[in-house]
Amino acid sequence: xxxxxxxxxxxxxxxxxxxxxxxxxxxxxxxxxxxxxxxxxxxxxxxxxxxxxxxxxxxxxxxxxxxxxxxxxxxx
Amino acid sequence: xxxxxxxxxxxxxxxxxxxxxxxxxxxxxxxxxxxxxxxxxxxxxxxxxxxxxxxxxxxxxxxxxxxxxxxxxxxxxxxxxxxxxxxxxxxxxxxxxxxxxxxxxxxxxxxxxxxxxxxxxxxxxxxxxxxxxx
Numbered sequence: 001x002x003x004x005x006x007x008x009x010x011x012x013x014x015x016x017x018x019x020x021x022x023x024x025x026x027x028x029x030x031x032x033x034x035x036x037x038x039x040x041x042x043x044x045x046x047x048x049x050x051x052x053x054x055x056x057x058x059x060x061x062x063x064x065x066x067x068x069x070x071x072x073x074x075x076x
Numbered sequence: 077x078x079x080x081x082x083x084x085x086x087x088x089x090x091x092x093x094x095x096x097x098x099x100x101x102x103x104x105x106x107x108x109x110x111x112x113x114x115x116x117x118x119x120x121x122x123x124x125x126x127x128x129x130x131x132x133x134x135x136x137x138x139x140x141x142x143x144x145x146x147x148x149x150x151x152x153x154x155x156x157x158x159x160x161x162x163x164x165x166x167x168x169x170x171x172x173x174x175x176x177x178x179x180x181x182x183x184x185x186x187x188x189x190x191x192x193x194x195x196x197x198x199x200x201x202x203x204x205x206x207x208x209x210x
Contacts, residue, residue: 026098
């Protein structure tokens with residue numbers, strides 16, 4: 001599975017009901033994710049980002065994922 | 077008396093520096109795009125800040141900041157002893173005005189400083205680079 005698809009699956013798996021848009025910013029290992037999840041309601045940005053980062057620990061620890069840019073939002 | 081651990085040293089840095097940025101490289105020569113973004117976000121405020129280059133001890137520092145603030149990626153900005161976040165959060169707060177409020181200064185006017193803009197060589201608000209020994 002390509003990393004982009006893998007990352008999307010990991011985030012949406014960790015946050016049921018969420019939508020993760022994953023964009024390769026270059027090289028295949030610099031990714032940008034836009035995550036919309038109702039679970040984020042009431043959470044600080046730090047907490048929201050931690051949730052996303054923790055879902056991807058496996059990929060960042062191996063070095064497959066070099067850098068990740070995160071944008072979070074709550075559904076309208 | 078036992079040798080201070082890396083965690084002790086990091087906790088001390090956080091306590092002693094009201095604005096502290098853990099980054100890859102230095103403010104004059106950031107070594108990664110996200111570190112450049114963090115510098116570009118805070119520089120226009122003109123507040124004094126300390127910067128620590130994490131590259132000489134990257135994995136140990138990831139472990140330490142992971143324990144201290146449950147955050148393992150760099151850059152990381154701490155203000156008044158608390159983790160603010162990485163480049164994404166710092167940029168968002170810059171745009172929203174929250175960062176100005178947190179730093180206790182006016183929102184800088186005009187275009188946000190471009191990450192590619194040359195930093196002044198003689199930068200009065202820049203504390204001397206911190207060297208951390210492992």
